Amino acid sequence: MNEKVKEYSDKMQKTIDHLQSEYAAVRAGRANPHVLDKIRVDYYGTPTPIQQVGNISVPDPRIIQIQPWEKNVLKDIEKAIQASDVGINPTNDGTCIRLVFPELSEERRKDLVKDIKKKGEEAKVAVRNIRRDGNDAIKKLSKSDDISEDEVKDLEDELQKTTDKFIKEIDSMIDDKSKDIMTV
Numbered sequence: 001m002n003e004k005v006k007e008y009s010d011k012m013q014k015t016i017d018h019l020q021s022e023y024a025a026v027r028a029g030r031a032n033p034h035v036l037d038k039i040r041v042d043y044y045g046t047p048t049p050i051q052q053v054g055n056i057s058v059p060d061p062r063i064i065q066i067q068p069w070e071k072n073v074l075k076d077i078e079k080a081i082q083a084s085d086v087g088i089n090p091t092n093d094g095t096c097i098r099l100v101f102p103e104l105s106e107e108r109r110k111d112l113v114k115d116i117k118k119k120g121e122e123a124k125v126a127v128r129n130i131r132r133d134g135n136d137a138i139k140k141l142s143k144s145d146d147i148s149e150d151e152v153k154d155l156e157d158e159l160q161k162t163t164d165k166f167i168k169e170i171d172s173m174i175d176d177k178s179k180d181i182m183t184v
Helices: 003-024 071-083 106-143 149-182
Strands: 040-043 046-049 054-060 063-068 097-100
Touching (some): 003 149, 063 071
Antiparallel strands (some): 040 046, 063 097
């Protein structure tokens, strides 16, 4: 792969990575510890990721259990979860916190699939914008006369093939996550 195209390919890969992290945070009726990834707990005055203040486990397919390393952090974890957009009320039994995920209704599943598709489309737009930036850079190169028209055409073709590959990957991610959500 050409150096110039590789630069834009790396940017497109970052878009894919971001989309994967977005999809990991979408809950599909099953307990997924990644829904807690963005939650920060006020730990001695410092916003700390929830994974760093306790042990997170999934004892049951629809329950996440958070066992803090210090009992005095229980209330802070509970507050952080309630303030977040997880949409589940935590239950605190004095030693650990449990999040029970309800079974998703058909309507809620369809809403989540719409959200998945919207995030996928945003990722496709980002990839296409990166392609446009790449094509602009290639056109500037052609004006500087350091490169032949054939080389310009080859670079543009390679960039287009790379773009198509990433768009196809995004489509497959959308399909996989949609099937995952619609499976009861």
